[in-house]
Amino acid sequence: MDGWLLSLTVAVGLVVAAPFIGGILSGIDRKLTARMQNRVGPPIIQPFYDLLKLWGKESFVASRFQALLAFSFMVFSVVAFTLLVLAQDLLLIVFVISLADVCLVLGSYCGRSPYSYLGGRRELLQMLAYEPILILAVVNIYAATGSFMVEGVFKLGFPLVILLPGVFLALLIALPIEARKSPFDISASHHAHQEIVRGVFTEFSGFSLALIEFGHWFKLIFYLALLALFWVPLLWLGAVLAFIFYFIIMIVDNIFPRLTWTFMLKAVWLAGFTLAVSNLIVLALLGVGLAWA
Amino acid sequence: MIDGLLIGLTVGFPVVTGLLARGLPGVWSRRLLVVLTTIVLIVSSLLLLWRGPYTYTLPEFWDEVIVVLDFILLFYFLYLGFRIRHPLVVVLTLLQLVPLAYFEASLPVIHVEPTLAIDFLAIIMCLIICVIGSLICVYALSYMDEHEEHLHLAKTRQPRFFLYMLLFLGAMNGLVFANNLYWLYFFWEVTTLCCFQLIRHDETPQAEKNAALALWMGLIGGVAFVASLFIGYYQVGNLGLNSLMSAQPAAIILLAFACLALAAFTKSAQVPFHSWLLGAMVAPTPVSALLHSSTMVKAGVYLVLRIAPALQGTALTSAVAFVGGLSFLVTAVLAISQRESKRILAYSTIGNLGLIILCAGVNTPLSMVAALLLLVFHAMSKGLLFLGAGIVENRVYSRNIEDWEGLIARFPLISAIMLVGMFTMFLPPSGMLLAKWVTLEAVASSPAQWAITLVTILAVGSAATTLFWSKWMAHLLFHPSTAERAKREKLQLPYLASTITITALDIAVSVIAAVLVAALVIPTVKPWYAVKLALPLLNLSTGIGAFPIWPLFLVMAVALALAVMVFRAKGGKLVSPYMCGENVEGAPASFRSTADLEFNFDASGMFFDRALGEPKTNRYVTAVGILLTVLVFALALVV
Amino acid sequence: MVRMLPNILRNLFSKPATVKHPFVKREPFPGHRGTITFDMKKCDLCQDCERLCPPVAIKVDPEARTITYDPFKCIYCYLCVTNCLQRAIRGRPAYTPPAYQKEIVYYKPEE
Amino acid sequence: MSKGAATRKYTVFPFGPQHPVLPEPIQLRFTVDEEKIVDVGVNVGYIHRGVERACELNDYQRNVYLCERVCGICNVMHALCYCMALEKLVDVEVPERAQYLRVIWAELNRLESHLLWLGLLADAMGFESLFMQFWRDREIVMDLQERTGGNRVIPSTCVVGGVRRDILKPLAERFREGMIELRRRVDKLAPVILKDPAFKRRTVGKGFLSYDDALMLGAVGPTGRGSGLVKDIRLEGYQAYKHLKFEPVVEKDGDVYARTLVRFYEVYQAIDLILEALKSMPEGEIRVKPEKWPEGEAVARVEQPRGELFYYVKGNGTNRLERVKIRTPTLANIPPLLAMLPGYEVADIPVIVLSIDPCIACTERITHVKKGGGN
Amino acid sequence: MASQVVEVPVSKAELFTKIYELAAAKARFIAITCKDLEDRFEVIYHFEEDLKVVNVKVEIGKDEVLPSITSIYPCAFLAENEIKDMFKVNFAGLSPDLQGRLLKTADATQTTLLKPAVGVQPPKFRLEARCGQQCPAGIDIPRYVRLIAEGKYVESFQTILEKAPFPAILGRVCFAPCEEGCRQAKNEQPIPIRLLKRFVADQVGVKKLKVERLKSTGKKVAIVGAGPAGLTAAYYLGLLGHEVTVFDEFPRPGGMMLSGIPEYRLPKKLMEAEIKARMEEAEVELKLGRKIESLDELLGGGYDAVFIAVGAHEGVKLGVEGEDHPKLLDCLQLLREVNLQGERPKIGRKVVVIGGGNSAIDAARVSRRLGAEDVTIFYRRTRKEMPATPREVEEAEAEGVKLEFLVAPTKVLPGESPAKMEFIRMKLGAPDASGRPRPEPVPGSEFTVEADVFIRAIGQVVTVPKGFNLKLDRRGRIEVNPETLETSRSGVFAGGDAVTGPASVAEAIGAGWKAASAIDRYLGGQGLKERELKEELTLRPSVEDVLELESIPVAMLPVEQRLKGFDEVELGYREKEAVQEAKRCWRCDWYE
Incomplete structure (x- = not known):
């Protein structure tokens, strides 16, 4: 009972802390990006200022549903992260994350502007790119641990990454999509100008945008947590490495232009997909996973 | 008593009301009949659920009836084949007719005990057919009115439509209840017929063409079915599905199952046979709804699910x-x-x-x-x-x-x-x-x-x-x-x-969903498999x-x-979207160009x-x- | 492969090029064409500057003996400065400071 | 064909006039099939500034300042071209030193423009860090402009008959140091432009313009030179160019990358030209006064960063001109642009559109003004 | 260095052949220029062929349709659209047509599109420069100064003659209010406009010029008074073809110029020569030495109009006790004696002049020349308020004239040698009607001054003969309609000091010009042409150049020599100096 209570406390703590970590992470991101570009950059807590400012702005919507869907995006991002810290079913978590993304896409389509429309389309393509990888990653984890539950990872006793290096790499390849970073920053353009303005975010403003930003932090942390999961029981190492990998993603962001969606699909599918599948095949061939043991 | 009544109500009643709807004049009588059938079907399917699984044996007389009806049906197919000048239909019908005639002539024993076996799978199917299928029929009442209004028909063709709709429901119910392969085959062919008739309902060239496609693809299934009928009969000795399932798995039995699976694929429009279902979209929408949700394609799936336990561990x-x-x-x-x-x-x-x-x-x-x-x-x-x-x-x-x-x-x-x-x-x-x-x-x-x-x-x-x-x-x-x-x-x-x-x-x-799993799904699977599902607090837990x-x-x-x-x-505040410039008043997603021309932002999908x-x-x-x-x-x- | 990497890393470990504007002042170079001021003691209200000014940023009212100068219209071509016979218009090498409003400068007679 | 395959719908959406990639008053109306450009329409004419008319209303000397403001980036070129045309009308031979000074400022302008453009191109393809690097290095040029001309952007040094300011010894030395520093910095970024595969992926093969199209559609400047057109007005030898050695940069591929390379090499070329001009600049007068009113007509052309700038001027013996016609290079490059776009993806739009280095505001020298307002 | 150009004028029919030729030669299309020549368009197609610009010029009527060249040069569509928008030039087969809109016309009702001009630009007029505005005679000063700078002295002289017939006189005696207006004054020294006038007059010389006198109208005009106003009116009326006769009571012409201005400022020979030259040019008859007492004899004597310019020759009395003292002279009287009679009256060693105007200065300087050693001017206000031009004051001081301010005479004390007068100290009070502070006596500050001669020079008044039968104002001046200068009697005009009270020569000349114009109009003519600021702009000097030039002080007679006689004090400019001074002019009339 005590253990149950403890884990619940930890979970609640993590859910509460996640947006702060996410915000600060994005602040650090901006600062470091600025430094890489030989600029000074904003203060680390600038994202919070931005959020507060967005929060307080007058609310404009291009469609009534937009706000609702932005809210849904935020809620399901939070739910996905919560499920993760509650050590729930990973497959389910992947589905919930995709639900959040679908909400964002629908919200962008609601915007009636060609740019959010094109952005929504591209966001769907991004989903097409990374969803199989996520599902395959989960299946891989199952193959390694014999369970779809996050608990299974903890029960394994040694870092997952030993069994699933390919999957880990595949997730790293897909990470820029979720972090909205170059070269896969095709749907929303987090920093630079792009042909479809701000893509999915074009029509979101004020409060709705704040919600989306908030949800985005959760998603970011969720992904980093997913990466960290591969290092359990050395979770602290995993956390550190996750941040390091985020830093690498930042560097990649700065040394790459935004590429086209065709390239994204090709790259992610060819590299990420192949890695994930071959990892699964290797596991099956070697029979090292717990699932078929 | 109730056992027979339920079967009569689920299988026979729709057929009867269907024929009545065809015969009786007047709109309201038809509507009444459809609503009545719906109520009866839903109530009887729920009663069936309450009643639980059972088997039922019909007198041998019914076997004769089925044989006669089957031959009438096959000859009708032959006639159709000639009428629509489709050699494939003729050939495929003959491929069924000739062996069956031979079969009928040489081996007349087709009676199986029990004739009808109603297990949980059948109950699930029956529920789907009776609830969803009949609601679709209700829906069709309005839809067909609007549909015919659009087509500007002089004379309504709805009697015919509802005949086949209701016949479809009855046939499907019969199909899922049948234990006798021959009976199963008969109902199978009836659904093919209904499907054909409903697809060509509008009688446009496109509809005729696609109906013919559906017919010959369905008949392929029929041929496969006949093949499995023969193999089953010769290997097992009778036409009982249960006996076929419990037969020792041998290569030849597997072949029978393979033929059944093939038949199921044609019904369920699996990949090489998928084109008929796409073609079937020319039919009025209630038909599509019926085909897709509760009848026809589900028959194929049903068959596969039915035979699946027998295939455990095989390569098939x-x-x-x-x-x-x-x-x-x-x-x-x-x-x-x-x-x-x-x-x-x-x-x-x-x-x-x-x-x-x-x-x-x-x-x-x-x-x-x-x-x-x-x-x-x-x-x-x-x-x-x-x-x-x-x-x-x-x-x-x-x-x-x-x-x-x-x-x-x-x-x-x-x-x-x-x-x-x-x-x-x-x-x-x-x-x-x-x-x-x-x-x-x-x-x-x-x-x-x-x-x-x-x-x-x-x-x-x-x-x-x-x-x-x-x-x-x-x-x-x-x-x-x-x-x-x-x-x-x-x-x-x-x-x-x-x-x-x-x-x-x-x-x-x-x-x-957990209730559903507990009440219907697990009982269905249990006889054949060792299910390890847990339902903590009405949530689903698979163990993994x-x-x-x-x-x-x-x-x-x-x-x-x-x-x-x-x-x-x-x-x-509701505002116009960002249009990279000036919006057009009143048309928020239009933009202006210098020449004061207005352009609509138009979007093509992502296809x-x-x-x-x-x-x-x-x-x-x-x-x-x-x-x-x-x-x-x-x-x-x-x- | 990734040619930008050395640049990025070099930047990361070098001083940023940003000038922290309000805190660090950037001195204009000598000869910079900057802020323009009018000396009403010297001005003889000839309206030459008004006529010369390409963006019509200067208005001279000889009746009221005032000059209205709009620094936000001004293009700092220094035509007025070089062409003022009385040398009453002077340019200082200084950047126009940021402002909350586009304020117009009024010059009134000295006496 | 299935029954559902109704008429094909295309996405029609505007690009501009307030698009973040190209916040300039042009509207390109794209018809896009999925992500592929099928058709593109053009709409210009959002800001009619009436410069040509204003040139008729103003004193001819003052027009220099007006023409400078046709374009904020290539301002020296406009002033230079106008002055060149006017100097013919007023029969003035510009002193040698002034010619060199003009070349220095013109090339400085070219540097400013090209570095700006390289940054913008990087920005358009989401390469933010490269964008920042180029703009940081551009500061050297801006500083030099301020140091020599008195203003970061518009030095306003050209006048009819010469230049207003001189670059004296100590300043020239500064100038030389700045150029060498700039070359050092651009060298650091050169591998990205020349070798980076991701950069190439976004530019190579995009927005193809053939040699014949370039010729018949009137492509000028780097747009034309990217397609193998050996067109560089500097070959005409105006001002001090006749004394300086240079080869026009020509690339044959006709794609965005070729145009990028042309501009990138021209950065080096401009640095070299400036250094050479500083070295060989003779002593002497920097300005002569015109002795008469402009009379007759003249045509002047200048190789602007974006291409050939064209001025037609007609004087009638008063201090006002009768007609001034300005043809900016961007106007000439719009028809080639329209030919470049179809067939490429939406993602390529900014890159291709920017590849002609559009300066729409100077294309539209013509604005509408509120009645009674200034110009 | 502009581009090399090949001009190819073609007709509309030849246009396509020429453009096909160019296309075949792989010429590159550059642009299309259109010019609106009011009745037709000139369209210029610019092409580039081998680094040369080929201008294909076509002229078409306004309603003619020009074939579009987009079929040969597709890229021309933007250029064609552009001129279609700007000039409404019609094109046939323009493709793609941007709906003829390169210019936005969204709300054209509220806005005007700035398009290139229709037809030739109307010329801009010059501005009214301050010097010109200040000139009472209305001379086009900027113009004649500019003409001097350009070395065109005759044109310059004629410019002056348009408004003032006596440049040589004016160049010597004018108070030059123009120079006060001069914008160079604020910088260092004003442009010496008066001296430039004198210079140009000296250059041209005092001689009869060839002028165009209009055909005789047969109308006769009598002018009473041969002063500047009368002579000016006579000159212009004469030029207009009228038969003009000038009457004067003095035997010599010049009026107040003759009697009131000392020789050293205006050599009387020169003056008379110039008057004579002008009068001969205008064929004016001078009847001198004849005093007109009544107008009826003139009007009855066949004269259609009479112009009265009798001037103000009566000195104003001090209005103090003992006014009739023999040693209290009137300054006019003194000057008249010196000027007319050529007398050199002995006036003693010590002279006190009362007054602060130019006459007072003249009186003082004349006294110095007559041998007075100690000349003092007493003025009741301060130097600042002195009506005399500062330059005159300075010159007087240079010649040893002393100035005493804030003193006013109270009474003349009896006794002849030395004569004594009591003065009182004043202080400045509140401003009076003229804007100057009113002097108020300081009680108890009376003091007595002894001198050989006192000269009063506190102003003149008009004395119009009773027989003229004209309506006069309170101060004895003739009342006239300010527009036409017509008096209460029809056909009788008046001007000059007689109307305005004592004023300057330039003002009198202005009045004369105006009267001439008015009389001509009265006689059925068109009047004289007002000064026009026509478009005649030339290159303006740059400010740097103007400020570089130093102002050159005019050469003056040394003080010792001045006092020896009545020789002209100012020596005038030499040519080089004059041109440089004229070049210092900053063309305030230049419309930018």
Whole structure:
């Protein structure tokens, strides 16, 4: 009972802390990006200022549903992260994350502007790119641990990454999509100008945008947590490495232009997909996973 | 007493009322008959559920009746073949007629005990047929009126329509109850007939052509069925399905099962045979709804599910799984390229049936559970989507989903119903997603190593599924240049009754999916498999994963309420979208150019139809499908 | 492969090029064409500057003996400065400071 | 064909006039099939500034300042071209030193423009860090402009008959140091432009313009030179160019990358030209006064960063000109642009559109003004 | 260095052949220029062929349709659209047509599109420069100064003659209010406009010029008074073709110029020569030495109009006790004696002049020349308020004239040698009607001054003979309609000091010009042409150049020599100096 209570406390703590970590992470991101570009950059807590400012702005919507869907995006991002810290079913978590993304896409389509429309389309393509990888990653984890539950990872006793290096790499390849970073920053353009303005975010403003930003932090942390999961029981190492990998993603962001969606699909599918599948095949061939043991 | 009555009510009653509807003059008598049938069917199916499984043996006299009717039917097919000048139909009918005549002449013993075996699978099917199918018939009452209004028919053809609709329901019920292979075969052929007649209902050249396609593809199934009938009879000695199932698995028995599976594939429109179902979209929408959700295609799936336990551990089961997987993958990808609403739905149906067949092929306890969940939820969601699509089509006069843009603004209620339907098709925590989740876990946990391929297929396929569904949802929500005010559209009572009932049913069953699993699914699977499902607090736990069903629904409901509250409070001024310049007054999604010309922002969907579009791909798909199917089956039978 | 990397890393470990504007002042170079001021003691209200000014940023009212100068219209071509016979218009090498409003400068007679 | 395959719908959406990639008053109306450009329409004419008319209303000497403001970036070129045309009308031979000074400022302008453009191109393809690097290095040029001309952007040094300011010894030394520093910095970024595969992926093969199209559609400047057109007005030898050695940069591929390379090499070329001009600049007068009113007509052309700038001027013996016609290079490059776009993806739009280095505001020298307002 | 140009004028029919030729030669299309020549368009197609610009010029009528060249040069569509928008030039087969809109016309009702001009630009007029505005005679000063700078002395002289017939006189005696207006004054020294006038007059010389006198009208005009106003009116009326006769009571012409201005400022020979030259040019008859007492004899004597310019020759009395003292002289009287009679009256060693005007200065300087050693001017206000031009004051001081301010006479004390007068100290009070502070006596500050001679020079008044029968104002001046200068009697005009009270020569000349114009109009003519600021702009000097030039002080007679006689004090400019001074002019009339 005590253990149950403890884990619940930890979970609640993590859910509460996640947006702060996410915000600060994005602040650090901006600062470091600025430094890489030989600029000074904003203060680390600038994202919070931005959020507060967005929060307080007058609310404009291009469609009534937009706000609702932005809210849904935020809620399901939070739910996905919560499920993760509650050590729930990973497959389910992947589905919930995709639900959040679908909400964002629908919200962008609601915007009636060609740019959010094109952005929504591209966001769907991004989903097409990374969803199989996520599902395959989960299946891989199952193959390694014999369970779809996050608990299974903890029960394994040694870092997952030993069994699933390919999957880990595949997730790293897909990470820029979720972090909205170059070269896969095709749907929303987090920093630079792009042909479809701000893509999915074009029509979101004020409060709705704040919600989306908030949800985005959760998603970011969720992904980093997913990466960290591969290092359990050395979770602290995993956390550190996750941040390091985020830093690498930042560097990649700065040394790459935004590429086209065709390239994204090709790259992610060819590299990420192949890695994930071959990892699964290797596991099956070697029979090292717990699932078929 | 009640046993016989229930069978009579579910199988016979619709046939009788169907004939009456054909014969009796007047609109109201027809309507009364349909509503009466609906009530009777729903009540009797619920009674059947209450009654539970049982077997029933009919007197031998009925066997004779069936034989006579069967021959009449086959001769009718022959006549049809000549009438529509389709040699393939003639040949395929003869391929059935001649062996059957021989069979009838030389081996007249076809009586099997019990004639009808009603187990949980049959009950589930019966429930689907009776509830969804009959609601579709109710829906058709309004739909056909509107439909004929659009066609400007001088004389109504509805009597004929409702005859086949109701006959279809009866035949389907008979099909799922039958234990006798011959009976099964007969009902099978009746559904083929109904299907044919309903597809060609509008009698346009296109309809005739596609009906003929459906007919000959269905007849291929018939031929396969006859083949399995023969093999079964010669190997087992009688025509009982139960005896065939319990026979020692031998290569020749497997061949019989393979033939049955082939028949099922034709019915369920699996990949090499998928084109008839797409062609069937020319039929009035209630027909499509019926075909897709509760009858026809479900017959094939039913057959596969029925024979699946007998295939455990054989190579054939993997072959079945692969064919299903192939269908799922191909149709999920092809659906992306579709503009036409009903074709997307059709592809989705094929894909989901493929998924069910894949599950049946994987043949583990969990996969069977997944298959059954898919069966139930697909019937509801797809039925709902077809009904919605029909209503929209009758109002927008287009099946192109690009023309449905901004439907939410024009027809909020029906759009909402459509959106719910789509939501339940692929997003958590709805039943379909639950089923898919179980599928994935089942396939992943399958001990067979080839399951990796299936997992990969599932991963890709479900991403593609997400893509085309969310695209469609987006199209409904997205309205570029229309500034039409939302009006609460007037829907006729049959529309409302059918759609809202199914919507409510869909959501309710999704929420209490655990009950469904406990009450129907596990009992169905239990006789054959060792199910290890747990249902803690009415949530689903597979032992390797857990799905909190109602908590997610709860979160969603709370979030929705909260969102509505927040945005009520926060308001939000409605503004024109960003158009990179000047908007046009009154038409928010139009933009101005220097010459004071107004341009509408116009959006094309994301279909990739240059790369994926029919008919280019369809050829390859069919060819590859035939090749793979033959290969897989040959391998399975040889190994 | 990734040619930008050395640049990025070099930047990361070098001083940023940003000038923290309000805190660090950037001195204009000598000869910079900057802020323009009018000396009403010297001005003889000839309106030459008004007529010369390409963007019509200067208005001279000889009746009221005032000059209205709009620094936000001014293009700093220094035509007025070089062409003022009385040398009453003087340019200082200084950047126009940021302002909350586009304020117009009024010059009134000295006495 | 299936029954549902109704008429094909295309996405029609505007690009501009307030698009973040190109916040300039042009509207390109794209018809897009999925993500592929099918057709493109053009709409210009949002800001009619009436410069040509204003040139008729103003004193001819003052027009220099007006013409400078036709374009903020290539301002020296406009002033230079106008002065060149006017100097013919007033029969003035510009002193040698002034010619060199003009070349120095013109090339400085070219540097400013090209570095700006390279940054913008990087920005358009989401390469933010490269964008920042180029703009940081551009500061050297801006500083030099301020140091020598008195203003960061518009030095306003050209006048009819010469230049207003001189670059004296110490300043020239500064100048030389700045150029060498700039070359050092651009060298650091050169591998990205020349070798980076991701950069190439976004530019190579995009927005193809053939040699014949370039010729017949009137492509000028780097747009034309990217397609192998050996067109560089500097070959005409105006001002001090006749004394300086240079080869026009020509690339044959006709794609965005070729145009990028042309501009990138021209950065080096401009640095070299400036250094050479500083070295060989003779002593002497920097300005002569015109002795008469402009009379007759003249045509002057200048190789602007964006291409050939064309001025037609007609004087009638008063201090006002009768007609001034300005043809900016961007106007000439719009028809080639329209030919470049179809067939490529939406993602390529900014890159291709920017590849002609559009300066729409100077294309539209013509604005509409509120009645009674200034110009 | 502009581009090399090949001009190819073609007709509309030849246009396509020429453009095909160019296309075949791989010429590159550059642009299209259109010019609106009011009745037709000139369209210029610019092409580039081998680094040369080929201008293909076509002229078409306004309603003619020009074939579009987009079929040969597709890129021309933007250029064609542009001129279609700007000039409404019609094109046939323009493709693609941007709906003829390269210019936005969204709300054209509220806005005007700035398009290139229709037809030739109307010329801009010059501005009214301050010097010109200040000139009472209304001389086009900027113009004649500019002409001097350009070396065109005759044109310059004629410019002056347009408004003032006596440049040589004016160049010597004018108070030059123009120079006060001069904008260079604020910088260093004003442009010496008066001296430039004198210079140009000296350059041209005092001689009869060839002028165009209009055909005789047969109308006769009598002018009473041969002063500057009368002579000016006579000159212009004469030029207009009228038969003009000038009457004067003095035997010599010049009026107050003759009697009131000392020789050293205006050599009387020169003056008379110039008057004579002008009068001969205008064929004016001078009847001197004849005093007109009544107008009736003139009006009855066949004269259609009479112009009265009798001037103000009566000195104002001090209005103090003992006014009739023999040693209290009137300054006019003194000057008249010196000027007319050529007398050199002995006036003693010490002279006190009372007054602060130019006459007072003249009186003082004349006294110095007559041998007075100690000349003091007593003025009741301060130097600042002195009506005399500062330059005169300075010159007087240079010649040893002393100035005493804030003193006013109270009474003349009896006794002849030395004569004594009592003065009182004043202080400045509140401003009076003229804007100057009113002097108020400081009680008890009376003091007595002894001198050989006191000269009063506190102003003149008009004395119009009773027989003229004209309506006079309170101060005895003739009342006239300010527009036409017509008096209460029809056909009788008046001007000069007789109307305005004592004023300057330039003002009198202005009045004369105005009267001539008015009389001509009265006699059925068109009047004289007002000064026009026509478009005649030339290159303006740059400010740097103007400020570089130093102002050159005019050469003056040394003080010792001045006092020896009545020689002209100012020596005038030499040519080089004059041109440089003229070049210092900053063309205030230049319309930018």
